[in-house]
Amino acid sequence: MLMYDLIIYDCHILTPDNHIRRNYDLVIDAGKIADLQPTGQIDLGQAHELLEGREMVAMPGLINTHAHVPMVIFRGLAEDISIERWFNEFMWPLESNLIEEDVYWGMLLGLVEMIEAGVTTVADHYFFMDQAAKAVEQAGMRAALGWAVFGSQGYGALDETAAFVERWQGRANGRITTWMAPHAPYTCADDFLRATVAHAKRLGVGIHIHAAEEIGQTQASLQKRGLTPIQVLAQTGMLDVPLIIAHGCGILPQDIDLLKQAAAPVGIAHAPKTYLKLGMGLTPILPLREAGIPVGLATDGAVSNNTLDIFESLRLMAMLQKHEARNPEIMTIPQALEIATRDSAAVVGLADKIGQITPGYLADIILVDLSGAHHQPLHSLTASLVYNTRASDVQTVIINGEIIMRDRHILTLDKAEIIRQVNCSMERLAQRVPDKRIQVYNP
């Protein structure tokens, strides 16, 4: 008899067009989705392992298209302040305290938080990324990792980030992809960006960068050099390789035309909680989508977002689009779910592998429990996924066909030990030494 690795039986399934099929069985084998059928048609005896899915929705694992996961170690340290003070008086001074070990434990802590919240893939942009990669490998997570670099660090540092790309590309059973990760046009000179593109082309990878984070940056760039940050990306060849642009709240209409003509895939990472908290405005999602440029959900780091909760990003994204347009009919539930699933997969360059429950796709699946009082009665399961679901409703997390969390218990990591280790360094990490910072914010 043909045996499968895993069958999830009697669950509801979120379809690729973002509707619900009730009472289905989902077959997983060799890390991929093998089959889905109405409950009762598949012989459950064919499974090495069974998971019951009653009152749960099986949906694609959530994708965090832009984060600085290890920053969880600093969360709560920079509140109610301007973006300039956030960088210059808090974030960049705090980051001068970082040692390799902090990144390892911080990454693990952030991975615990994300797995518990149903995130199965993260595009991370930070320092000491060998440590982050090691943590991803242990956790069983999928990740698109880039070692962040400022122009001020010089070409030697850039070469090292390229060496990281080579070292980890395709590792952890293919769960890790690697990206070049220059910080931003306002911290990297044009030649530095061009050198990054050369590395990306040589290595066959993409680039993950911050750009046009808010309109003030765009205005400063226009004033200093007559070019928007997106025009700088175009002129330095960045649009010739796959590109993740973080934030883009300062993207102008002419920038969208440029992005539309990009020679390689480009996607925008949207982290609404950060934008609200720092008063940055919002990414122009509707015109970007109209131009065919995918927008994905993100959290950014936990010092601005405070948490790494993509269900919260999803809900905020949808509600804020309605609010800004004063039009409740836009950004419908299926559209919001499309952004959370297929479009987020496209942003991290994995549109043909994750983000939908379709046979042949990788088995990155979460089971969301909709039996709680805050979902009942369940007139609309998709409305509940967008507007009612809390991170704590995620019951089970499967990545690459492996069960990573079962009944809210993470199987791959020792959560208590991770929290203990992070707490040991709290005091050292919170110190801000006058004039000690890794960079100055002056876009």
Add this chain to the structure above:
Amino acid sequence: MLMYDLIIYDCHILTPDNHIRRNYDLVIDAGKIADLQPTGQIDLGQAHELLEGREMVAMPGLINTHAHVPMVIFRGLAEDISIERWFNEFMWPLESNLIEEDVYWGMLLGLVEMIEAGVTTVADHYFFMDQAAKAVEQAGMRAALGWAVFGSQGYGALDETAAFVERWQGRANGRITTWMAPHAPYTCADDFLRATVAHAKRLGVGIHIHAAEEIGQTQASLQKRGLTPIQVLAQTGMLDVPLIIAHGCGILPQDIDLLKQAAAPVGIAHAPKTYLKLGMGLTPILPLREAGIPVGLATDGAVSNNTLDIFESLRLMAMLQKHEARNPEIMTIPQALEIATRDSAAVVGLADKIGQITPGYLADIILVDLSGAHHQPLHSLTASLVYNTRASDVQTVIINGEIIMRDRHILTLDKAEIIRQVNCSMERLAQRVPDKRIQVYNP
């Protein structure tokens, strides 16, 4: 030896000025807060009952200053539509299906959801309110209840809502207060509002009403009769009795001057999730607060908000104020917590009884567990309360000195049976009969 009803030991306490005192013991007796002392100073043998508070914050129970709790039975039925269609094609047709029993079970379901989310007081505005009051009594909740009435129902109906006020005022060990509850100036003629004021004065109670819900209503009122909705309230004597005004997104600067001069306490209920989802704009919180008019947090009903989660309202309120002003330095964490606690208590007329952990105040207290990965490391407990806390972090709920939820298990209600009962009526409740509605929206 002097014996107390309950001691919560070794918790952190949110102070009335919204900072944290670490490691305190909290003494509760005869339904009130009796004492608080640094851990170790009180003899725990003096307590009939003990609760451990390690890694938890004891804070005032949350207050939902405006809801239609039983509407949970319709949640998810009216998504992605305009406010006109929301009322005329969905909400008011759906409410023609209501029978008394629906309100009873719906109220119980909503109370379960709120208690699980740390809400200990709700100002509710709905129909068949004897059923709602019965549910509140059973749940052990605190509530300010008003029987909603439209002018089209006539003075007989108004008299019945006044009879409800008399019937339930002070019942359930004082946990229930009652309010008159005319729907809105656009659905109640001036004389009807005047008659409501007469009832309120005669009964010594306040009035809970919707007004200036969004700017379109204000403009329509100005066009039709040259008065803003708030001016209508002033002219009909509504400002001479305690008043809860729901929403107020259409309040103009001249309205704020009027409210400032009100002869009796007036407060505004702010339900941001509803406003985002329906594109209604936002309550002008900052000028209201500057004028000394308290603004409280609310959810509105679950057909617009989808959930009854005041932690979500708190977070949205704070973030949206920063966003609208493009200024991250406003609506600081202590200010946001002030709105969630003392100001919300003021809105529901209980400023001297609830909303702070101070000896002599009623013991409406929740324990929030901050040990989860999404709070760690805990550099700032107050930042975590505003920006990280999920409803599911609420561990224990105490109302009037009674433990209502312990370790996330509600002691007063049978949750499974309530969900079963609501599900029995789902199909009937979801029907929309053409042209059958309880009212027409045409402000």
